[in-house]
Amino acid sequence: MEKGGLELEITELRLGLPGTEKVMKKRGFTEMIMTSSGSNSDHQCESGVVSSGGDVEKVNESPAAKSQVVGWPPVCSYRRKNSCKEVSTTKLVGLGYVKVSMDGVPYLRKMDLASSHGYDDLALALDKLFGFHGIGVALKDGDNCEYVTIYEDKDGDWMLAGDVPWGMFIESCKRLRIMKRSDATGFGLQPRGVDE
Amino acid sequence: MNYFPDEVIEHVFNFVTSHKDRNSISLVCKSWFKIERYSRQNVFIGNCYSISPERLLGRFPCFKSLTLKGKPHFADFNLVPHGWGGFVQPWIEALARSRVGLEELRLKRMVVTDESLELLSRSFVNFKSLVLVSCEGFSTDGLASIASNCRYLQDLDLQENEIDDHRGQWLSCFPETSTTLVTLNFACLEGETNLVALERLVARSPNLRSLKLNRAVPLDALARLMVCAPQIVELGVGSYEDEQDSESCLKLQAAIKKCTSLRSLSGFLEAAPHCLSAFNPVCHNLTSLNLSYAAEIHGSHLIWLIEHCKKLQRLWILDSIGDKGLEVVASTCKELQELRVFPTDLHGGGNTAVTEDGLVAISAGCPKLHSILYFCQQMTNAALITVAKNCPNFIRFRLCILEPHKPDHVTSQPLDEGFGAIVQACKNLKRLSVSGLLTDQVFLYIGMFATRLEMLSIAFAGDTDKGMLYVLNGCKKMRKLEIRDSPFGDTALLADVNKYGAMRSLWMSSCEVTLGGCKRLAQKAPWLNVEIINENDNNRMEENGYEGRQKVDKLYLYRTVVGTRVDAPPFVWIL
Numbered sequence: 001m002e003k004g005g006l007e008l009e010i011t012e013l014r015l016g017l018p019g020t021e022k023v024m025k026k027r028g029f030t031e032m033i034m035t036s037s038g039s040n041s042d043h044q045c046e047s048g049v050v051s052s053g054g055d056v057e058k059v060n061e062s063p064a065a066k067s068q069v070v071g072w073p074p075v076c077s078y079r080r081k082n083s084c085k086e087v088s089t090t091k092l093v094g095l096g097y098v099k100v101s102m103d104g105v106p107y108l109r110k111m112d113l114a115s116s117h118g119y120d121d122l123a124l125a126l127d128k129l130f131g132f133h134g135i136g137v138a139l140k141d142g143d144n145c146e147y148v149t150i151y152e153d154k155d156g157d158w159m160l161a162g163d164v165p166w167g168m169f170i171e172s173c174k175r176l177r178i179m180k181r182s183d184a185t186g187f188g189l190q191p192r193g194v195d196e
Numbered sequence: 197m198n199y200f201p202d203e204v205i206e207h208v209f210n211f212v213t214s215h216k217d218r219n220s221i222s223l224v225c226k227s228w229f230k231i232e233r234y235s236r237q238n239v240f241i242g243n244c245y246s247i248s249p250e251r252l253l254g255r256f257p258c259f260k261s262l263t264l265k266g267k268p269h270f271a272d273f274n275l276v277p278h279g280w281g282g283f284v285q286p287w288i289e290a291l292a293r294s295r296v297g298l299e300e301l302r303l304k305r306m307v308v309t310d311e312s313l314e315l316l317s318r319s320f321v322n323f324k325s326l327v328l329v330s331c332e333g334f335s336t337d338g339l340a341s342i343a344s345n346c347r348y349l350q351d352l353d354l355q356e357n358e359i360d361d362h363r364g365q366w367l368s369c370f371p372e373t374s375t376t377l378v379t380l381n382f383a384c385l386e387g388e389t390n391l392v393a394l395e396r397l398v399a400r401s402p403n404l405r406s407l408k409l410n411r412a413v414p415l416d417a418l419a420r421l422m423v424c425a426p427q428i429v430e431l432g433v434g435s436y437e438d439e440q441d442s443e444s445c446l447k448l449q450a451a452i453k454k455c456t457s458l459r460s461l462s463g464f465l466e467a468a469p470h471c472l473s474a475f476n477p478v479c480h481n482l483t484s485l486n487l488s489y490a491a492e493i494h495g496s497h498l499i500w501l502i503e504h505c506k507k508l509q510r511l512w513i514l515d516s517i518g519d520k521g522l523e524v525v526a527s528t529c530k531e532l533q534e535l536r537v538f539p540t541d542l543h544g545g546g547n548t549a550v551t552e553d554g555l556v557a558i559s560a561g562c563p564k565l566h567s568i569l570y571f572c573q574q575m576t577n578a579a580l581i582t583v584a585k586n587c588p589n590f591i592r593f594r595l596c597i598l599e600p601h602k603p604d605h606v607t608s609q610p611l612d613e614g615f616g617a618i619v620q621a622c623k624n625l626k627r628l629s630v631s632g633l634l635t636d637q638v639f640l641y642i643g644m645f646a647t648r649l650e651m652l653s654i655a656f657a658g659d660t661d662k663g664m665l666y667v668l669n670g671c672k673k674m675r676k677l678e679i680r681d682s683p684f685g686d687t688a689l690l691a692d693v694n695k696y697g698a699m700r701s702l703w704m705s706s707c708e709v710t711l712g713g714c715k716r717l718a719q720k721a722p723w724l725n726v727e728i729i730n731e732n733d734n735n736r737m738e739e740n741g742y743e744g745r746q747k748v749d750k751l752y753l754y755r756t757v758v759g760t761r762v763d764a765p766p767f768v769w770i771l
Binding site: 072073082 | 270274356357358411412435488538540542571596600655
């Protein structure tokens with residue numbers, strides 16, 4: 001076996017796009033990505049990466065393809081679920097994952113914005129996240145309920161959720177907060193139409 | 197010994213607690229077999245399908261503690277489909293029907309239902325201890341049964357389980373008369389907790405040593421809990437990311453100062469660094485620290501903390517600690533025995549990851565280190581050779597280079613020599629995980645030198661069947677062999693089927709074994725269960741004329757005395 005040559009090939013090509021490999025005796029890593037069945041884990045973080053456009057560090061790499069390898073790296077699913085977070089919030093933008101806090105609830109939740117298709121969907125998802133019916137109403141009918149849903153955008157401003165088109169919203173939303181209407185008035189929300 | 201009455205022999209046997217030793221004792225003679233049988237208190241069953249509850253009860257009628265393990269290890273990484281098996285219900289039903297006075301049940305990777313927990317709670321009057329690790333299938337309703345009905349409950353220890361949290365009142369189900377708790381671990385529950393019930397429970401449990409809270413217990417509640425439980429030895433805290441409450445932090449710090457027995461800290465999901473400072477008073481006593489979920493704690497906060505934990509024996513950390521941080525660990529933690537470094541970024545390409553330098557520093561600085569799990573981006577043979585020289589005492593050595601097939605990043609060579617040095621130097625090595633670019637050569641070394649190896653995990657490694665054969669022929673003590681995405685096939689699988697009788701199990705997925713090979717194996721070894729797990733084409737496998745050569749996606753085989761299991765789902769085909 002031409003050891004030197006084979007290894008260099010592996011070094012060069014192991015992360016190439018599927019189909020560019022020579023036929024290797026062992027099942028190559030990228031070949032496995034191609035043949036990998038749909039039995040992916042249904043963890044949110046992996047689907048989140050696939051839907052992202054960001055964070056490609058080398059031209060030849062395909063981080064989305066990497067994440068499709070089931071069970072690699074060998075980190076147990078409990079840990080995956082609890083570690084699926086980014087260290088800095090800037091990475092969250094474009095990745096779909098935002099932190100959601102609700103007044104009166106002592107812990108943060110996370111949700112994948114990309115898995116919602118519009119404000120209605122988001123409303124339902126928020127209801128489900130906190131087990132609280134009525135957040136959805138806050139989004140649809142601004143004046144009639146106890147809570148408002150606000151979000152922090154790319155510039156660090158807090159805006160009322162529901163004003164801008166959905167696509168614009170998920171691109172700029174960094175985090176969400178479900179706030180008591182009574183607290184919102186003094187909060188310094190950006191007035192509507194500030195982007196115009 | 198034969199001249200002593202049975203009671204005396206039994207009394208001597210009571211001092212022998214290890215399962216292996218007790219198994220050896222029972223082989224000496226018939227009389228010892230009988231005495232040992234009736235006096236065995238703790239039974240350990242590493243594979244729940246290797247034996248049936250009826251046979252267990254037939255052999256050991258008087259046991260008090262049962263440990264059962266279900267799914268294979270690779271189930272942790274989603275390689276075993278949902279519904280595969282590992283159901284505890286038949287076991288609990290059988291034990292409930294018998295007259296065994298069960299006091300402790302420890303389950304790992306099993307499917308547990310609320311029905312099972314309810315039955316368990318009602319069937320054993322003296323039940324004291326429930327430990328569930330990586331289990332699934334139950335909800336907080338099942339926990340409510342345990343809390344309500346187990347009057348003498350000491351341990352409720354839930355580690356990394358998938359629990360359906362109904363956000364109910366299970367904690368309130370502990371009766372006011374319940375004062376016997378020693379361990380309460382519900383860290384894996386997602387939902388809110390009844391804080392009032394929790395505080396009252398902790399306040400009336402003077403024997404409580406281990407308390408691990410879930411993320412929904414806020415800082416001020418934690419402070420109050422610590423005031424009630426200054427005797428605590430192990431503490432798992434919740435999530436305090438947005439805590440602006442400095443008053444609570446101060447109260448917590450004051451309470452923690454009184455916890456002079458505190459030795460172990462864990463939790464810290466999404467914890468803001470300033471909350472960590474509340475624990476400063478107890479750092480110098482800590483022997484175990486788990487910050488492996490605390491992505492927000494890094495840099496100077498982390499370094500400060502480590503520098504003050506001079507007595508640490510066990511450290512679980514994220515790779516954001518960096519090589520520099522590991523150097524601090526190496527110079528501070530001279531008592532360190534176990535280190536786990538987990539990856540922050542599961543999708544590759546992190547800037548703050550650790551390298552081979554961190555591993556070398558640890559090996560040089562920590563003379564008592566015997567167990568390591570290390571995720572990293574890169575490695576070299578030279579580093580591994582140095583590590584082997586520095587640390588010949590490894591019992592567990594698990595190295596995971598995040599990118600499969602990655603060679604020595606300096607020489608571009610495979611990492612055969614590095615791992616070879618490890619197995620040659622570490623004569624007591626029992627568990628090994630290999631990664632990076634590896635040829636058959638590394639397995640030659642493993643077969644030659646790793647004579648005490650019991651568990652080996654292989655992924656994306658090797659070139660030919662020879663690799664697997666070296667291991668099977670050389671490692672006489674092998675118990676669990678798990679292989680994925682490696683080019684080992686029927687020749688290696690079938691070379692000596694009797695070897696599998698001395699092992700607990702073999703897992704091979706995405707390798708080169710064929711259906712024909714597996715069928716031949718099943719024929720040759722009827723005392724094995726040979727399971728083919730095939731989620732996609734299970735019907736096609738039978739009909740296809742070329743089935744003999746069709747590659748098997750997942751193969752799991754294990755020795756058993758009770759034949760084919762009856763609870764296998766449709767996608768599992770037992771040959």
